[in-house]
Amino acid sequence: MAADFDVKYTAHLARLALTPDEEKKLGAQLGHIIGYVEKLKQVDVTGVEPTAQAVPMVNVTRADEVRTSLPHEAALRNAPKKAGGLFVVPKIVE
Amino acid sequence: MLNQLTISQLAAKLAAREVSAREATQACLDRIAAVDGRVHAFLSHDAADALVQADAADKALAAGEKKPLLGVPIAIKDVLAVKNQPLNCASKILGNFISPYDATAIEKLKAAGAIVFGRLNMDEFAMGSSTENSAFGVTKNPWDLARIPGGSSGGSAAAVAADEAIATLGTDTGGSIRQPAALCGCVGLKPTYGRISRYGLVAFASSLDQIGPFTKDVRDAATMLGVMSGVDPRDSTSVPQPVPDYTKALDGNIKGLKLGLPKEYMVGGLDPEVKAAVDAAVKQLEKLGAEIVEISLPHTEHAVAVYYIIATAECSANLARFDGIRYGARVDGADPIELYARTRGAGFGPEVKRRIILGTYVLSSGYYDAYYLRAQKVRTLIRNDFLKAYEKVDAIITPTTPTAAFKIGEKSDDPLQMYLSDIFTISCNLAGIPGLSLPCGFTKNPKLPIGLQLLGKPFGEETVLKLAHAYEQSTPWHKEKAPL
Structure with a gap:
């Protein structure tokens, strides 16, 4: 059962800041939903291969040729912060 | 009223130069101005740009150009990239995003001559079954403005039902085309996984997502599918399967086709009026020559x-x-x-x-x-259920949804109840097969559309369209208009 469902920890893994109210509400709802999906444990899956994709294709490649890509300006057009043709981010290394 | 026409009706009038693309586009824009304040199918639309495209289409028509969608106004779910238009996925997180390129499906629509306009409301990132999860307000069902249009492609379905566009595009991950099509009384088609390139579609669940059309009849769905299908080097999951002329399958001859009726689908929370409509549709298809076979999909x-x-x-x-x-x-x-x-x-x-x-x-x-x-x-077991059933039948027939459209707010506080309303549409995406919903009747009071779902073999769209078309042409449902 989902008694051990830790919203705070999982939200951290997902890089999602939640308010205390959201944590409480989501925790209860997700406990309920996980309780429902638990029923899959009753299905006998011995020897069954997993399906990742229903119409599988293998080793799909395209011709290795130079093509035009998104122009620099277009790639930066939607950036929330940019300078000197680059994305601006908070300092990562001291 | 040009905005009420189907693609095939409008294309015939345009080709005969009876009407212009500008007039058809203006008719859609006028309709949006008249009703969208109440329906809220559109998040935004650029009227001036639509008319510029219409004028270009009129020039091409005057020069005798022939293309399947030349001059036909088609509106787009806010999850598909259209160059230089906003793209928000009905979410606040995309801010003022403007698409730098066209999705492949959009490129193909434009190449076929369509006037691509408008951003249609949806559940945020296509997650939902009611369009109540949009960050920009709820879309209303044109048949009853107190009810949801379905989702996640609620704007796409409502826009077609309200005649605000000739056709629209949506996407379907667990029923997001078929469910709103059923609840708004239009035709909605989710193709086989890999039939239409997903390049330029903002991904929700990559192994389940497919793009598909909302239309006023089955013939238009066949036309749209033919235009958008095909392998694309930019989507490695698109399948190099030849693209037939799907409209050629619409010959009305369904004699001897075997239709599977899954016993697992006709139980539980199925509304009696929905059940009665689907039972009657099964009888109608039998009358037209199809053979009904009871089947089992045990992992449903x-x-x-x-x-x-x-x-x-x-x-x-x-x-x-x-x-x-x-x-x-x-x-x-x-x-x-x-x-x-x-x-x-x-x-x-x-x-x-x-x-x-x-x-x-x-x-x-x-x-x-x-x-x-x-x-x-x-998921493998669910897919195997279908493959086994398709050894015996050509297609499968089910209700699209367990009930007609529910009221705004009715399920929004109970996510699990909302998820369970997708019970009939979800397996199709897990199995990767094509599915189509079309109108098969109405509830009495209030009068709300009921949808019939046809599921096909992988790449069995022609059979699904043939069956749907034969049924549609022998019944009056698709001619009914929402009372706006």
């Missing part, structure tokens, strides 16, 4: 659980890209982790957060085998 009861593990797992990975760095809104933080968490916490709505957290959980260390891997195995 597990489909919703499998779906909400696989879809949320894939969404938690896909939506990692919305981090406030390269595009969209940003909430600053002292370090990148804080910036990501704050941006995502402020930018995503409750349902998207719920699904990202659920998906993160089922993929997290210690739970992956118990949830995600097990769900993928049960």
